Amino acid sequence: MTAVDFAAFVEKLADIASDMILPFFRTALGAEDKNVGGMFDPVTEADHAAEAAMRRLIELTFPHHGIIGEEFGSVRSDAEYVWVLDPIDGTKSFIAGMPIWGSLIGLLHNGRPTYGVMVQPFTRERFIGDGAGAVWRGPGLNHALVERKLATRLCEGLAKATLVTTSPLYFTEAKLAAFRRVEAKARMSRYGGDCYAFAMLAAGHVDCVIESGLKTYDIAPLTPIIEGAGGIVTNWEGGDPTDGGDIVASSGPRLHEEALRLLRD
Incomplete structure (x- = not known):
């Protein structure tokens, strides 16, 4: 698989997560508590639907790859390539209707993070990095999607x-x-x-x-x-x-x- 094909596959995973999650945002969506008796740790139908859909595509395309997911656990976590999925990171913000959440998709190679995407479907933003560089893609002033390089700012202390x-x-x-x-x-x-x-x-x-x-x-x-x-x-x-x-x-x-x-x- 070429780098271009790989990037296209990750974009497909991001599209699937967005398609599964966005229809639930700012609706009368209920949430279950995964940590009954402790601090409230919500999970929603959107979390389950998005992770399940991404896992199906990974299993179909790369049956020998591992998967570590928040909602459905791990399979083949010792594989050379392991996908890491958090369908909604920031579920409390999600159920409160605030757009400071995202879907996380990562790839480990021999245990080391080599590729990562943070998708925010509501704001139409994607943050993409491979360790050597990172880009942001989102709506510009005319609402058309634009892309720019990401760079941290200089802060000495x-x-x-x-x-x-x-x-x-x-x-x-x-x-x-x-x-x-x-x-x-x-x-x-x-x-x-x-x-x-x-x-x-x-x-x-x-x-x-x-x-x-x-x-x-x-x-x-x-x-x-x-x-x-x-x-x-x-x-x-x-x-x-x-x-x-x-x-x-x-x-x-x-x-x-x-x-x-x-x-x-």
């Missing part, structure tokens, strides 16, 4: 940085204290965003994103986009973020090291 986390409620007490140390140094902090916050970092609007308790499907599809735009993403120890956990992404190395020092203080 937290004193001039915009910091984002989805919610302080996701941190344990000790980890919240670590986050607060970084937040106290930042010029501005904002809450909310899920995958969209990482996309805005790649687009040059956010400088640092700190999260806790992520899964592989939350971060692996975003890693090639962040790195392709010139950013850095690791766990809080500075290691490989692919398995999830506590994650920090920054627009450049000096800012990243500053954030890591404060998180590990």
Whole structure:
């Protein structure tokens, strides 16, 4: 399969996710709680429909590839190529009618994220990265689709940085204290965003994103986009973020090291 054919296949997966999810957005859609007794963790019919459709196409086209999905688990996760799917990252925003969610599609090669797409069907945006570069595609001023290269912005330190986390409620007490140390140094902090916050970092609007308790499907599809735009993403120890956990992404190395020092203080 050529690079062009591969890109076309990923676009087809993104189209399927969009077609399955968008009809449910801003409707009277119910949500089940996957974490009964704990913090509300919603899942909707749109999540299930989108992931099921993408998995069917992957199994038909690449029957020897593995799949890791949020809703239906893993198959052949030790394969050379493994697809990573999060049909709706930001389901709480989705059911609240706010467009700061996205569908995540990633590909691991020998365990390393090599290609990633974040699709926002409502705003008609796609963020695409292969680690070596990243692009944004979306509506221009005349509503026709345009494409531009993604690049993080130069930010030398937290004193001039915009910091984002989805919610302080996701941190344990000790980890919240670590986050607060970084937040106290930042010029501005904002809450909310899920995958969209990482996309805005790649687009040059956010400088640092700190999260806790992520899964592989939350971060692996975003890693090639962040790195392709010139950013850095690791766990809080500075290691490989692919398995999830506590994650920090920054627009450049000096800012990243500053954030890591404060998180590990």
